[in-house]
Amino acid sequence: MLSRIARNIFELGQQIERAENIARILDVNQRMSLEQHYFSELDVWSPMLAITNSREAFDERYGEVTRDNVLAFLISDTTHPYSIRTCLNHAREMARTIRERISEEMWLYLNKMYLGMEKVKNSGRQDSFLAEVRQFCSAFHGLVDNTMSHDESWNFMRLGISLERALMTSRILEIKYHLLLPSADEIGKPLDLHQWQALLRSVSGYEAYRRKYKARIEPPKVINLLNLDSRFPRSIHYCIRQLHEALQGIRISNRQQYMLSRETEIFLDDLRGGAAGEDVLGMGLKGYLESVQKRCGKISTMIYQTFFDSVTITVIHGNNERLSLQIPQQQQR
Amino acid sequence: MHGNPPLIHATGAARWDEAFLPDGSIRPAYRQAFGHFEALGTAGVESLQHSADLSMLNQGVTFTVYSDARGTEKIFPFDLMPRIIDAHEWQKIEQGVAQRMVALNLFLEDVYHGQKILKAGVVPTSQIMRSTLFCREMSGLNPPGKVHVHIGGIDLIRNESGEFHVLEDNLRCPSGVSYVIENRWVMGRVQPELLKQYRVRPVDHYPQMLFDSLASLSARDNPTVAVLTPGTYNSAYFEHSFLANQMGAELVEGQDLLVDQDVLYMKTTRGLQRVDVLYLRVDTDFLDPLAFRPDSVLGVPGIMHAYRAGNVALANAPGNGVADDKALYAYTPEIIRYYLDEEPILPIVPTYLGSRATDLRYMLEHLRELVVKPTDASGGYGLLVGSHASKKELEAFRSQLAANPDHYIAQPIQQLSTHPTWVEQDGGHGFFPRHVDLRPFAVCDVHGDVRVLPGGLTRVALRQGSLVVNSSQGGGSKDTWVLYPENGAEASRA
Numbered sequence: 001m002l003s004r005i006a007r008n009i010f011e012l013g014q015q016i017e018r019a020e021n022i023a024r025i026l027d028v029n030q031r032m033s034l035e036q037h038y039f040s041e042l043d044v045w046s047p048m049l050a051i052t053n054s055r056e057a058f059d060e061r062y063g064e065v066t067r068d069n070v071l072a073f074l075i076s077d078t079t080h081p082y083s084i085r086t087c088l089n090h091a092r093e094m095a096r097t098i099r100e101r102i103s104e105e106m107w108l109y110l111n112k113m114y115l116g117m118e119k120v121k122n123s124g125r126q127d128s129f130l131a132e133v134r135q136f137c138s139a140f141h142g143l144v145d146n147t148m149s150h151d152e153s154w155n156f157m158r159l160g161i162s163l164e165r166a167l168m169t170s171r172i173l174e175i176k177y178h179l180l181l182p183s184a185d186e187i188g189k190p191l192d193l194h195q196w197q198a199l200l201r202s203v204s205g206y207e208a209y210r211r212k213y214k215a216r217i218e219p220p221k222v223i224n225l226l227n228l229d230s231r232f233p234r235s236i237h238y239c240i241r242q243l244h245e246a247l248q249g250i251r252i253s254n255r256q257q258y259m260l261s262r263e264t265e266i267f268l269d270d271l272r273g274g275a276a277g278e279d280v281l282g283m284g285l286k287g288y289l290e291s292v293q294k295r296c297g298k299i300s301t302m303i304y305q306t307f308f309d310s311v312t313i314t315v316i317h318g319n320n321e322r323l324s325l326q327i328p329q330q331q332q333r
Numbered sequence: 334m335h336g337n338p339p340l341i342h343a344t345g346a347a348r349w350d351e352a353f354l355p356d357g358s359i360r361p362a363y364r365q366a367f368g369h370f371e372a373l374g375t376a377g378v379e380s381l382q383h384s385a386d387l388s389m390l391n392q393g394v395t396f397t398v399y400s401d402a403r404g405t406e407k408i409f410p411f412d413l414m415p416r417i418i419d420a421h422e423w424q425k426i427e428q429g430v431a432q433r434m435v436a437l438n439l440f441l442e443d444v445y446h447g448q449k450i451l452k453a454g455v456v457p458t459s460q461i462m463r464s465t466l467f468c469r470e471m472s473g474l475n476p477p478g479k480v481h482v483h484i485g486g487i488d489l490i491r492n493e494s495g496e497f498h499v500l501e502d503n504l505r506c507p508s509g510v511s512y513v514i515e516n517r518w519v520m521g522r523v524q525p526e527l528l529k530q531y532r533v534r535p536v537d538h539y540p541q542m543l544f545d546s547l548a549s550l551s552a553r554d555n556p557t558v559a560v561l562t563p564g565t566y567n568s569a570y571f572e573h574s575f576l577a578n579q580m581g582a583e584l585v586e587g588q589d590l591l592v593d594q595d596v597l598y599m600k601t602t603r604g605l606q607r608v609d610v611l612y613l614r615v616d617t618d619f620l621d622p623l624a625f626r627p628d629s630v631l632g633v634p635g636i637m638h639a640y641r642a643g644n645v646a647l648a649n650a651p652g653n654g655v656a657d658d659k660a661l662y663a664y665t666p667e668i669i670r671y672y673l674d675e676e677p678i679l680p681i682v683p684t685y686l687g688s689r690a691t692d693l694r695y696m697l698e699h700l701r702e703l704v705v706k707p708t709d710a711s712g713g714y715g716l717l718v719g720s721h722a723s724k725k726e727l728e729a730f731r732s733q734l735a736a737n738p739d740h741y742i743a744q745p746i747q748q749l750s751t752h753p754t755w756v757e758q759d760g761g762h763g764f765f766p767r768h769v770d771l772r773p774f775a776v777c778d779v780h781g782d783v784r785v786l787p788g789g790l791t792r793v794a795l796r797q798g799s800l801v802v803n804s805s806q807g808g809g810s811k812d813t814w815v816l817y818p819e820n821g822a823e824a825s826r827a
Contacts, residue, residue: 002589003600096393096565100578111393152602253603307602 005098006156007308012094012102013144013160019087020137021168022074025051027130028202032194033067045070047175051168054082071126084133088114103147109140150249158246159303166239167296169226172202174289193217200225203234223285228276236292237271243299244268256306263302267295339763340371340378345797346766347751348493351416362417362816369527370414375762378413381523382755385411388522394515395571409512410809411519412754414764416771416791417531420818423787426497426773429679430487431783432669434775437504437656439672441481444655445471455671456664460688461655463739465709468617468652470624470637476650477550478779483648484543484612486510486790489679489771491750498747499681500770501662504653506614509790509810510539510774511572514579516812517788532817534787539774540579542786546778547580547610550646556609558582559599561590563615563631573614582612592635595642610646611636617651659708659742660686682747687738696734696743700727703743704800705734718800720746749800752811754793768794770802771813787815 029044045065049055054073057080062069077083081090092114099107113136141161148154176199196217200206205225212229213221229235244264252258270276280288343353352363359367370378389395389408418426443450444461445468451458461467486507488500517536521528547558562573564586577584589599590608598605613620619629624637639645655661663684666677685692685703696703701719717730734741751766758765773789791811792802802808 001602002583002585003602004586004589006602093565096570096574097584099393099574100584107393108391112391115390251603 001152001156003308005101006152007304008094008098009101009153009156010160010303010308012091012098013157014164015087015091015094015160016137016140017161017164017168019084019091019133021165022052022082022084022087023130023133023137024204025172025202026071026074027127027134028198030127030130031201032198048074051171051175052082053171054080057082075126075129085117088117088133098153101153103143105147106140106143109136109143152250155246155249156307158242162239162242162246163296163300163303165234166236166243167293169203169234169236169239170289170292170296172199173223173226174286196222205232205234208232223280224277227280228271230272237268237276240264240268240271250307254306256302260299260302260306263295263299267299340375341367341753341764343766345751347748347768349491349495349748349750350766351491351750351752351769352414353753362419365530366414366417366527369524369530370764378755379762382413385413385519385523388519389515392515393571394512410795411516412793412809412811413524414753414755415520415527415812415814416752416769417814417816419816422497423815425678426489426771427785427787429497429499429677430485430773430775430785432673432675432678433487433499433502433665434482434485434777434783435781436669436672437485437502437665438480438482438777438781440668441650441653441656442479443672445474445481445652450668450671453671455667456661460660460664464655464658464660466652466654466658468655471650471652474641475643477552477643477646478781480550480777480779480781481650481653482656483546483550483650483777485775485777486772487775489773490682490747491771492682493748495750497679497771499662499665499679500747501659502657502665503772504657505617505649506569507772507774508569508572508614509772509792510786511575512810513774513786513788513790513813514539515575516810520812531814533814534817536786536788539786540576542776542784543576543612544580544582546776546784547582547612547646547648549779550648551609553609557607558610558612559585559608560612561585561587561615561633563587563619567614569614576612583608585611587615587629587631587633590633590636592633592639595635595639595644597633597636597639597645608645610648612648613651617654620651654709659706660688660739663742682744685743687734687741687743692743693734693738696741697731700731700734700743702746704746705730705741705743707740708742709740716801718746721800746800749794749802752791752793754795754809754811756795756797758797765797767797768800768802769811788813 025048029048033044043065045067046055048070049058049065052074058065058070058073061077061079062073073080074083076085078086078089080086092110095102095107095110144154144157144161148157176195193216196219197206200209200217200222203226205222208229209217209222209225212225225232225235227236230237230241232238244261247261247264250257252261270279276288279291283291341352343350343357346353348355352360352367354360373381386408389411395408440450448458448461450456451461482504484507486503486509488503489497490500491497514537544558548556550556558580560573560577560580560582562570562577562584564570567573574584576582583599585599585608591598591600591605593605597608597611599608615631618626619631621632621634621637622629623634625632636645636647637651640647640651662681663686665681669675669677685696687693687696696705699719700717701722703719705717705719707715717726719727722730749768749770752769753764754767754769755762756765756767769791771789771791773785775783775785777783791813792808793811794800794802795807795809
């Protein structure tokens with residue numbers, strides 16, 4: 001497959017996933033802030049900027065962190081790369097370049113969403129828009145799995161989706177523990193529980209948690225579900241397994257691609273075995289989540305290097321001498 | 334028709350109308366179509382039109398308008414009433430188009446080799462050698478099978494005589510064939526019952542025709558064919574992606590390609606893969622920064638070398654512009670006679686050349702009766718329709734023309750034929766006469782065999798009285814039906 005096409009498929013998956021995650025966290029926050037009379041002093045909006053890694057871009061454009069500003073910034077402001085609209089515009093632009101690789105249904109559906117978004121532009125119905133985005137992304141995932149051949153294209157898309165999802169889950173957890181953390185005497189109080197509930201809801205994990213643990217919400221169990229559970233589709237474990245499977249489905253043709261595959265395998269082993277659990281205890285949650293993000297970052301860099309940004313030239317000398325060279329290619333973007 | 338206002342209007346039709354006879358009665362081939370639309374009524378047609386537009390938009394069957402700063406994608410408005418051409422008329426078009434393709438191929442091969450036609454004085458040497466479209470890099474280069482034009486689109490019009498005339502040859506990147514196929518597809522979706530009433534020749538095998546002719550250019554088994562596009566911001570990007578997709582070929586940009594040891598490769602996730610045939614949808618000027626414009630980032634450095642070495646076939650060959658130049662057009666009948674020793678099957682429109690002193694004088698004196706076109710532009714940019722220009726515009730154009738006469742040609746204003754088209758006029762919706770042209774498409778393989786697609790792009794000027802049909806100037810399009818011989822419109826099946 002053309003390297004550029006592979007990269008565009010990867011980024012299509014990534015952007016759709018990012019749009020969905022932004023919609024999810026905003027949606028939950030909306031609901032949380034409706035109950036603000038209960039704990040009005042809490043700033044629930046700054047963490048949204050931290051989760052999306054967009055604080056700097058926000059400060060350049062808006063003065064105060066208020067509900068309206070953050071919503072405007074993360075939903076419809078297309079002057080920076082962190083809003084839902086930017087993600088979906090970008091996804092549609094990518095899809096245009098790979099129409100022959102994705103199914104007709106995927107294109108039609110994405111294009112309809114894009115055109116519809118143009119229409120509702122600045123109308124104030126944010127709640128229904130967020131719900132629409134979540135619904136759209138879920139349906140899009142369904143189309144990806146059910147209308148596309150499960151070939152290399154599909155696997156590159158899965159790479160983009162699962163890597164982005166793992167990163168998001170880790171950021172969401174990080175925020176809870178280090179920005180939302182109330183003073184020590186609040187732990188276990190209604191406010192704290194309320195926040196854990198919101199966090200579970202933002203990853204559609206509330207029901208999964210209840211079914212699995214039944215009991216009241218306990219932070220260590222939430223952390224366990226979102227990190228180590230092998231069946232919950234937004235846990236880091238699950239995402240890395242998807243990533244690993246996707247890589248298995250892409251034919252490996254050089255050493256660096258092999259190294260990438262090894263890297264994910266080791267990561268997966270850590271999550272599957274006890275290593276990750278021990279890390280949480282050893283490094284503390286913050287240290288552990290940072291290490292997860294670092295590993296995801298490394299995998300992302302390796303994906304770009306081995307599949308998108310370099311070419312392998314195989315030089316054949318005579319009959320049995322083969323020499324594979326990897327040369328970086330210039331990006332003309 | 335019991336007191337209801339008629340849906341289809343003949344008033345304002347040109348001397349030759351595609352659907353109405355001069356006495357105002359309906360041409361036989363159109364009778365069933367008229368019955369179909371009358372039965373639908375205004376509301377029925379509007380609702381079908383709406384669903385056709387929506388289908389185009391959702392499919393992304395769009396083009397990009399350059400003058401619009403945001404590069405907005407627009408649909409190419411699709412008209413519900415098909416343009417119907419009977420088998421007899423089509424036969425002449427088919428033969429005429431093939432004849433031109435063959436003759437112009439011979440001309441290009443000659444111009445880039447022995448130049449016999451120039452020595453014989455049939456075409457003035459200065460006309461060719463001073464043309465900015467003459468491509469020195471093609472001199473002495475031997476394309477596979479000596480074929481230069483692999484894909485051609487020939488613009489035809491029908492004037493008041495009712496005879497088809499050639500208006501222009503497009504031998505570089507003729508576009509529009511994707512709309513031919515999409516229009517038929519939409520037609521089949523929104524008006525299947527109408528389509529079923531006629532015996533219409535299919536057009537959806539075009540990608541196969543194109544692929545076969547491209548693949549024939551390579552001597553290698555199972556050659557890799559790729560389509561080179563400037564990218565998503567190009568106005569015809571939809572078509573590039575459509576054709577690549579339909580042919581199962583890779584759609585590549587310049588950045589995806591590299592030339593090593595005179596062989597063209599594309600960069601893939603598994604390393605380099607050789608490309609044998611490249612269908613060019615990028616202007617020659619931008620093709621190879623080493624040979625042409627050095628600032629181009631759309632092309633591939635060294636590709637002309639690989640071409641010259643015979644390691645890759647390019648279609649269309651670079652340098653074809655010298656044969657579809659608007660000034661050369663005036664010589665095309667002579668070119669056909671010179672190479673084929675035949676009379677041109679399709680006549681051309683009388684043409685005055687700014688480079689001829691007597692013609693220029695005529696042009697300056699009769700500007701109001703002429704269409705004046707720059708020789709090196711397309712898409713309807715920079716042309717003047719004398720009868721529709723204001724006094725001020727005429728004056729401005731006259732001085733431009735006098736200052737740079739070689740740059741212009743002129744033709745008597747042609748009364749394009751009209752065709753009933755769904756528009757708003759006089760405060761209501763209905764089918765009113767609008768001017769149309771026709772662009773059939775032809776492909777030529779390595780053996781020089783030309784195949785013409787039975788159909789073509791009928792473009793229609795949606796503004797009342799307008800003669801400019803280009804999509805970039807607000808034109809629309811129609812599905813074009815070429816009927817099988819004998820029973821054009823079958824007798825009622827009921």
